[in-house]
Amino acid sequence: MSAAGPLLRHRFETLADASAALAEAVAVRLRACIDARGRALLAVPGGTTPARFLTALGEHELPWEKVTVLPTDERFVAPSDPASNERMIRAAFAPLRDGRAGFVSFHNAGDDLAAAAASLDRLLAGLPALDVVVSGMGADGHIASLFPGDERGLSAGPGVHAIAASPPDLPPRLSLSPARLRGAEHVCLLISGQEKDEVLASAVELPGAFPVGLLLGGPQGLDVYWAKA
Numbered sequence: 707m708s709a710a711g712p713l714l715r716h717r718f719e720t721l722a723d724a725s726a727a728l729a730e731a732v733a734v735r736l737r738a739c740i741d742a743r744g745r746a747l748l749a750v751p752g753g754t755t756p757a758r759f760l761t762a763l764g765e766h767e768l769p770w771e772k773v774t775v776l777p778t779d780e781r782f783v784a785p786s787d788p789a790s791n792e793r794m795i796r797a798a799f800a801p802l803r804d805g806r807a808g809f810v811s812f813h814n815a816g817d818d819l820a821a822a823a824a825s826l827d828r829l830l831a832g833l834p835a836l837d838v839v840v841s842g843m844g845a846d847g848h849i850a851s852l853f854p855g856d857e858r859g860l861s862a863g864p865g866v867h868a869i870a871a872s873p874p875d876l877p878p879r880l881s882l883s884p885a886r887l888r889g890a891e892h893v894c895l896l897i898s899g900q901e902k903d904e905v906l907a908s909a910v911e912l913p914g915a916f917p918v919g920l921l922l923g924g925p926q927g928l929d930v931y932w933a934k935a
């Protein structure tokens with residue numbers, strides 16, 4: 707078993723500062739992947755936190771045509787729905803708006819959730835390991851669409867790439883699996899606010915208690931970008 711990598715906490719006053727610093731770090735990683743392998747595969751979160759990071763990342767000078775982006779998870783809604791993560795990512799990230807970067811859409815997987823997850827699983831199985839994962843985290847400690855209490859999704863084994871999730875009171879979701887998230891070469895977490903800071907601290911104490919604990923203890927470590935507000 708390989709030793710756990712470091713948990714590095716980068717702390718900022720504002721989300722703008724955290725986003726700019728994370729964008730710089732991710733751009734450096736992507737460039738190194740492109741130099742080494744000629745391409746890079748990047749997963750980015752949805753929700754409300756990452757838009758500034760995505761905009762800042764898109765301003766970096768990179769051969770974006772060698773980068774493929776995918777969401778860490780997607781709400782099972784129409785691509786035009788305001789809740790769609792893809793919709794937000796495309797709006798915030800210039801290399802996707804202008805067609806330079808590639809994108810793996812989770813919206814093409816079909817109308818039935820279980821069948822869509824199976825189809826997405828096959829698609830992801832054909833992709834190499836992710837080079838960089840940027841995850842968000844909800845105040846309940848969920849990452850991607852792996853929610854507390856989703857025992858099946860949280861305990862999915864290494865051969866599983868995509869998860870169908872039906873969190874209570876929310877639209878169904880499609881998510882990258884724990885193995886896909888943890889298998890990335892570099893893993894970052896972008897969060898803001900006191901509440902999420904405390905949830906992360908609890909997860910460090912009790913890794914099994916929160917889905918975000920899945921990102922702790924991997925050999926690559928975890929880089930946390932936290933903003934006070």
Ligand SMILES: O=C1O[C@H](COP(=O)(O)O)[C@@H](O)[C@H](O)[C@H]1O
Nearest residue numbers: 751752753754755842843844850
């Ligand atoms: O539903 C989701 O929530 C998390 C956290 O979102 P935020 O709005 O609290 O930043 C996000 O990382 C995930 O991708 C998204 O689908």
